[in-house]
Amino acid sequence: MRYQSPKGTFDILPEDQAYSRYVKARAQHIATLYGYGEIETPIFEYTPVFARGIGQNTDIVEKEMYTFEDKGGESLTLRPEFTAGVVRAYLEHGMHVRPQPVRLYSLGPAFRHERPQAGRFRQFHQFNVEAIGEQDPAVDLEVMLLTWHLYDDLGFKGLSFQLNSTGCPACRPDYLQNILIPYLRRHVDQLAAEDQRRLERNPLRVLDSKERQSQPVIEGAPRIIDFLCDECRQHFDTLRSYLDLLDRRYVLNHRLVRGLDYYTKTVFEIWAQGIGAQNALGGGGRYDGLAEALGGPHTPGVGVAIGLERIILLLKEQGIAVPPLPGPEVFVAYQGHTGKRAALQLAAELRAADIATVSAVSDRSLKAQMKQADREAVRFALILGDEEVATGKVTVREMATGQQVAIARSNVSNYLRGRLVF
Ligand code: HAM
Numbered sequence: 001m002r003y004q005s006p007k008g009t010f011d012i013l014p015e016d017q018a019y020s021r022y023v024k025a026r027a028q029h030i031a032t033l034y035g036y037g038e039i040e041t042p043i044f045e046y047t048p049v050f051a052r053g054i055g056q057n058t059d060i061v062e063k064e065m066y067t068f069e070d071k072g073g074e075s076l077t078l079r080p081e082f083t084a085g086v087v088r089a090y091l092e093h094g095m096h097v098r099p100q101p102v103r104l105y106s107l108g109p110a111f112r113h114e115r116p117q118a119g120r121f122r123q124f125h126q127f128n129v130e131a132i133g134e135q136d137p138a139v140d141l142e143v144m145l146l147t148w149h150l151y152d153d154l155g156f157k158g159l160s161f162q163l164n165s166t167g168c169p170a171c172r173p174d175y176l177q178n179i180l181i182p183y184l185r186r187h188v189d190q191l192a193a194e195d196q197r198r199l200e201r202n203p204l205r206v207l208d209s210k211e212r213q214s215q216p217v218i219e220g221a222p223r224i225i226d227f228l229c230d231e232c233r234q235h236f237d238t239l240r241s242y243l244d245l246l247d248r249r250y251v252l253n254h255r256l257v258r259g260l261d262y263y264t265k266t267v268f269e270i271w272a273q274g275i276g277a278q279n280a281l282g283g284g285g286r287y288d289g290l291a292e293a294l295g296g297p298h299t300p301g302v303g304v305a306i307g308l309e310r311i312i313l314l315l316k317e318q319g320i321a322v323p324p325l326p327g328p329e330v331f332v333a334y335q336g337h338t339g340k341r342a343a344l345q346l347a348a349e350l351r352a353a354d355i356a357t358v359s360a361v362s363d364r365s366l367k368a369q370m371k372q373a374d375r376e377a378v379r380f381a382l383i384l385g386d387e388e389v390a391t392g393k394v395t396v397r398e399m400a401t402g403q404q405v406a407i408a409r410s411n412v413s414n415y416l417r418g419r420l421v422f
Contacts, residue, residue, distance in 0.1 A: 038104075050080060053293055054080070065112070091299075156272070262290040272310070331378045333369035393408055
C-alpha cells in the first residue's frame with residue numbers, strides 16, 4: 001500500500017488555489033458574457049454514453065477509460081470528457097423545446113488513463129462549452145470567439161488557432177475509402193508500425209500521427225477539404241468568411257482530425273509553445289451525429305473544451321500574475337485564561353461583522369503568537385494582554401508599520417471596518 005496520490009493525479013494545496021480560482025472565475029464570466037448557462041452532469045455515466053459517443057476505435061475508449069462495475073453490476077465510466085454526458089442530458093431533459101441552440105458550460109474534473117507527463121494527467125480539469133441544436137456556422141464562430149476571448153482575457157501571447165473540416169457521413173467515407181486509404185496503402189512500407197495499425201482501425205488518425213518515420217507520407221496525403229460534399233464545403237467556407245469578417249487569424253491544418261470520433265465538419269485546436277510535449281490548450285468542433293449515436297433525434301451541436309492545467313502552466317510560463325487569494329485580515333493574540341476567553345469572543349464578533357479573522361488557540365507566548373500573525377500575512381494583530389483585559393481595551397497593531405493604538409473592545413469591529421477595504 002502506498003499512501004500517496006495515485007499516479008497522474010495531484011493535490012491542489014491552498015497556496016496553489018489562486019491560479020485555478022482565477023481561471024475558473026474568468027471562464028465563468030466569459031461563458032456568461034456569451035449567454036451560456038452552467039450545467040453539472042455526473043462525474044460518471046453508464047459506459048455506453050462514452051463508448052458509443054466518443055467511438056469504439058478511439059484511444060480514449062480503447063485504452064484510457066476508467067470503467068468499473070458497481071455493486072449492482074452496472075458498467076460505469078468516470079467521464080473522460082464532458083460532451084457525451086452533456087448531450088445525454090440535453091436529450092434526457094427534452095431541451096429541444098427550448099430556444100435553440102441551448103448554450104451550456106461546465107467546469108470540473110475528467111479522467112483518462114494516459115501516460116502522465118508535463119501537462120498530461122490522469123485526473124485533469126476542463127472548462128467545457130457546448131451549443132446544442134443549431135447547425136448554422138455562426139454557432140461554430142461563436143464557440144471559437146468565446147475560446148479566443150478567454151485566451152485574450154488571460155493575456156496569452158503567441159497562440160496558434162488550427163482549423164480543419166473533417167466532413168460528414170455523406171462525404172467522409174468516400175474520402176477514406178477512395179482517396180486516403182488507397183494512398184496510405186500505396187505507401188504502407190514507409191509508415192511507422194503504429195500507423196500501420198491505425199490505418200486498419202482508424203485511418204483518419206494516421207494524419208495526426210507524431211511518428212517521425214510517417215511524416216513524409218502524411219505531408220503528401222490528399223487533403224480532406226478538397227473532397228467535401230457541397231453542404232460541408234459551404235459550411236466551411238461560410239465559417240471562414242465569418243472569421244475573416246471578425247479579423248480572426250487561424251492556420252488551415254489538413255492534418256487536424258482530433259481524437260474523438262463524433263466530429264463532423266468543423267474541428268479546431270489551440271496550440272501554445274512552452275507547455276511541454278502536449279501543446280494543445282484546448283480543442284473542439286461540431287458533432288452533428290452525436291445525439292443520434294446516443295439514441296436521440298438528429299441534433300446538431302458544436303463545442304470546445306479547454307484544459308485548466310495547461311492554461312495554468314502557460315500563465316506561469318508567460319509570467320502572467322494572477323490576483324492573490326483573499327486571506328485573513330486580522331489575527332487575535334492573547335495572554336492568560338481570561339485573555340483567551342476574550343480572544344475567542346472577539347474573533348467570533350469580528351467574523352460576524354464579515355472581517356476574516358484567525359485566532360491564536362494554543363497558549364504560546366505573545367512573542368510566538370506575533371510571529372504567527374506575521375506568517376499569516378494579516379494586516380492587523382489584536383492583542384489581549386493582561387493589561388488590555390484589565391482595562392477593557394484591545395491593542396491594535398498594524399503589521400506593516402508596527403504602529404499600535406488602544407481601542408475600547410466594544411469599538412474594535414467598527415474601527416477595523418473603517419480601516420479595511422471591503
Ligand atoms: P480533447 O481535445 O480531448 O477534447 O480535450 C480538450 C482539452 O482538454 C485538451 O486540449 C487539453 O487541454 C485538455 N486535456 C485533455 N486530456 C488531458 C490530460 N490527460 N491532461 C491534461 N489536460 C488534458 C475534448 O475533450 C472534447 N470533449 C472537446 C469538445 C467539446 N468538443 C466539442 N465539445
